[in-house]
Amino acid sequence: xxVMNMAQAITDALDIALTTDPRVMVMGEDVGRxxxxxxxxxxxxxxxxxxxxxxxxxxxSGIVGTAFxxxxxxxxxxxxxxxxxxxYPAYDQIVSHVGRIRNRSRHRFTAPMVIRMPYGGGIGxxxxxxxxxxxxxxxxxxxxxxxxxxxxxxxxxxxxxxxDPDPVVxxxxxxxxxxxxxxxxxxxxVVPIGxxxxxxxxxxxxLVAYGSMIRDARHAxxxxxxxxxxxxxxxxxxxxxxxxxxxxxxxxxxGRAVVIHEGHRTAGFGAELVARIQEEALYSLLAPxxxxxxxxxxxxxxxxxxxxxxxxxxxxxxxxRTLEG
Amino acid sequence: xxxxxxxxxFRAMLAARQYDRKAASIQKQGRLATYAPFEGQEAAxxxxxxxxxxxxxxxATYRDAAAMWMQGYPWPHLLLTRMGDERGGSPPEGVQVLxxxxxxxxxxxxxxxxxxxxxxxxxDRIAITYFGDGATSEGDFHEAMNFAxxxxxxxxxxxxxxxxxxxLSRHQQTASETIAGxxxxxxxxxxxxxxxxxxxxxxxxxxxxxxxxxxxxATLIEALTYRLGPHxxxxxxxxxxxADEVEQWRAKDPLDRIRLYLANEGAWxxxxxxxxxxxxxxxxxxxxxxAEALPPLGPEEMFETMFAEMTPQLVxxxxxxxxxxxxxx
Numbered sequence: 001x002x003v004m005n006m007a008q009a010i011t012d013a014l015d016i017a018l019t020t021d022p023r024v025m026v027m028g029e030d031v032g033r034x035x036x037x038x039x040x041x042x043x044x045x046x047x048x049x050x051x052x053x054x055x056x057x058x059x060x061s062g063i064v065g066t067a068f069x070x071x072x073x074x075x076x077x078x079x080x081x082x083x084x085x086x087x088y089p090a091y092d093q094i095v096s097h098v099g100r101i102r103n104r105s106r107h108r109f110t111a112p113m114v115i116r117m118p119y120g121g122g123i124g125x126x127x128x129x130x131x132x133x134x135x136x137x138x139x140x141x142x143x144x145x146x147x148x149x150x151x152x153x154x155x156x157x158x159x160x161x162x163x164d165p166d167p168v169v170x171x172x173x174x175x176x177x178x179x180x181x182x183x184x185x186x187x188x189x190v191v192p193i194g195x196x197x198x199x200x201x202x203x204x205x206x207l208v209a210y211g212s213m214i215r216d217a218r219h220a221x222x223x224x225x226x227x228x229x230x231x232x233x234x235x236x237x238x239x240x241x242x243x244x245x246x247x248x249x250x251x252x253x254x255g256r257a258v259v260i261h262e263g264h265r266t267a268g269f270g271a272e273l274v275a276r277i278q279e280e281a282l283y284s285l286l287a288p289x290x291x292x293x294x295x296x297x298x299x300x301x302x303x304x305x306x307x308x309x310x311x312x313x314x315x316x317x318x319x320x321r322t323l324e325g
Numbered sequence: 326x327x328x329x330x331x332x333x334x335f336r337a338m339l340a341a342r343q344y345d346r347k348a349a350s351i352q353k354q355g356r357l358a359t360y361a362p363f364e365g366q367e368a369a370x371x372x373x374x375x376x377x378x379x380x381x382x383x384x385a386t387y388r389d390a391a392a393m394w395m396q397g398y399p400w401p402h403l404l405l406t407r408m409g410d411e412r413g414g415s416p417p418e419g420v421q422v423l424x425x426x427x428x429x430x431x432x433x434x435x436x437x438x439x440x441x442x443x444x445x446x447x448x449d450r451i452a453i454t455y456f457g458d459g460a461t462s463e464g465d466f467h468e469a470m471n472f473a474x475x476x477x478x479x480x481x482x483x484x485x486x487x488x489x490x491x492x493l494s495r496h497q498q499t500a501s502e503t504i505a506g507x508x509x510x511x512x513x514x515x516x517x518x519x520x521x522x523x524x525x526x527x528x529x530x531x532x533x534x535x536x537x538x539x540x541x542x543a544t545l546i547e548a549l550t551y552r553l554g555p556h557x558x559x560x561x562x563x564x565x566x567x568a569d570e571v572e573q574w575r576a577k578d579p580l581d582r583i584r585l586y587l588a589n590e591g592a593w594x595x596x597x598x599x600x601x602x603x604x605x606x607x608x609x610x611x612x613x614x615x616a617e618a619l620p621p622l623g624p625e626e627m628f629e630t631m632f633a634e635m636t637p638q639l640v641x642x643x644x645x646x647x648x649x650x651x652x653x654x
Binding site: 059061062067072073075089093097106107108109110141165194241242245 | 438
């Protein structure tokens, strides 16, 4: 066991993948010489060489489109997009090619590749650097969407994503990169994609979140339990595929749910979660499901970003609304 | 070029034209969805594809059936792509040709990645990609040429400059004097070739393929040619070009030119052409029969080809669709 934060856990996973599988490549802007803007690929190029840890020109479509070709030919590229807000030039490659090739070739050609994207706000970053548009990718057929919230899950899910036979968009909550450390196993292990994790068990209300929002959900649960409310927290870990079973089981038990994400509200992933809950657990519900989300605004800059981001107060208030009924 | 090879490629061009005309004709009967004919571009496609090894990668578009067929993509599969059957996108094992790209431009990058992978895997396999003059305005053209230049990938870029991107003329497309000249910006050679000259296309592509295979990097070939037909069967080219212009290019029909060459070499006669035309016709008719004989896919199938393993969401959606097919109960 080693004590690691999420950033170190991701570096460790990349190092293990590069060491154990000669098909794996890491590519992206500044990932080689400097180890990436968040230093997550630090040390990989000296160890694994310039042919496998590749600094690319500043062209997201070019990076993803080229990686797609590499994947078709049997390589396992792990692409780093510097920030989620820079992923849109590559979106055409993802929606028009990466997510389609298995289907349009009837399994004849496949693109096992990982597209890593640091996402989310909370660090007072520049414009375009705090995006949380996971709903775009969850809405895109043929790609999996994975979002870890802990160092352990980040390592295990990233290794699972690299080994997955299909393309995976891997979202990394910037805010949690260096927020907490935990003891995680050295060496290789995987966390299976598509299974949610019970962060905490409780009986009165279910908080459903993922990635950066897990920490806020946990704090809100602390506040609520001081009030005598027993809270269950679900960390989805994967949006596609979605672990509906865990979600429904929990809501059937508690009868109340609050879904939380920092992405925009309208047509956000929370809308999908609410829809699933009402499809499968309507008659267990004691109150309308609440959403705590980012707003339908542009993500504000540093001085006002706290107005945008879901926080403990908003989550606790939403939980109170479910308890009023 | 060896005269036997020239005769073989003339035959291939004839077959391609048979295919093209047959496809356009059965489209009119409602047996194909929209079809994008390539008549006039046979030399550009057959001459370039003839320079490849069977294991080389090819990434081409909806107008490149002749090149794809040369590289092993079967006629029935090509027809299926136009009949609205996804199995057309699944060529037999060993055929290293991706299903035709429908979006314009994005696919060139895939040929950069494929060639790059070959080098990393210790193979001298190269990748060729086909696109039109319109695609050179897409950002991905720039990115693909740039990546190919930076990483010296063994990629051969074939731009069939057929003078029109649907209705937009070549001169409205770019202020560059030539498309080949754009290669300068990426540190790779650009070659302007008479795309209606089979021998020139074969030679220029062979040189580019040799460079690619030897690790000397990519080449851009601009094949100057002309689309004699419409953009697709839904297009009316009389709206944007004169009949005179079409006639001028009709006089440069690549098939006529190579026929004349072969005749001058004493390697052509009418009887032979009639025989190979009949052969090709039969081959194409058989392909149409084969493609049309394939029963449509079942409703369960599309869900099964999204991932290696269906997600629980796809499993339930498949179940719902199948249940709905049982009737309204």
